């Protein structure tokens with residue numbers, strides 16, 4: 001198997017009947033890049049920038065961020081790099097930010113909610129991103145967006161920062177695609193509205209599943225309710241992808257689900273354009289795609305979204321012979 005996978009490092013990600021998708025990798029720091037390149041990922045579907053901010057005593061400055069982003073963009077050599085703006089709060093704390101302690105941190109002050117309040121901090125990150133964007137194929141993504149107003153405000157700050165940079169005689173990247181994580185059910189439910197204004201969606205199933213099922217992804221007592229294959233989750237995913245396509249936009253997924261052997265045929269059938277996963281899952285997924293046709297995946301997905309339980313969805317994928325391991 002390992003040998004079979006190794007042959008696919010420089011091959012395109014394509015199904016048996018010629019449907020092309022993008023297989024990308026998730027990273028936390030530039031150090032993860034060698035694994036990404038060794039495993040033949042075509043791009044970065046999620047760069048979690050919070051790690052730049054964590055485990056230290058003060059905010060990273062613009063220069064430090066610029067260097068980190070530029071490094072990733074250059075090493076990806078023209079491949080798309082989706083960089084997510086700071087997603088802190090919830091379970092991820094920053095000692096130097098003095099965040100309020102909340103009863104429900106996962107429903108609280110985090111990610112884009114925090115960045116829209118801490119404007120200087122946000123602007124510094126956006127400056128670094130736009131400057132680094134000149135060195136590769138950058139796409140900017142905002143996390144935990146729940147309302148279209150949040151997206152509009154973030155976008156307007158981005159435009160403002162771009163103008164500042166130009167006035168200073170610096171050269172910010174032009175035409176950077178700007179998208180959102182779809183990880184809150186309100187955004188999935190209103191995906192058609194968002195699709196008119198964003199350039200792309202990336203579905204964050206790690207959070208989307210916990211919010212849809214109201215089951216903390218870390219809590220053992222309710223972990224049986226954390227069901228990636230629950231028809232409610234699959235229907236939201238389907239709705240988000242269709243909403244994107246209706247507006248001529250692309251839809252990806254950067255939650256853990258995107259790299260699972262059970263999920264790949266379902267997501268292909270639902271029309272997902274980009275799958276972003278841990279680097280080690282890229283070659284197995286590429287090899288799996290070679291065994292699938294778009295048509296049989298579409299039939300599978302159409303049946304799956306109408307089944308009553310996650311167990312039955314998983315059983316269907318298995319019984320139809322989509323699982324090889």
Ligand code: PEP
Nearest residue numbers: 183204205206207254255
């Ligand atoms: C997600 O929620 O699916 C996601 C990719 O973001 P994170 O795991 O960083 O919350």
Ligand code: MG
Nearest residue numbers: 183204206207
């Ligand atoms: Mg998330």
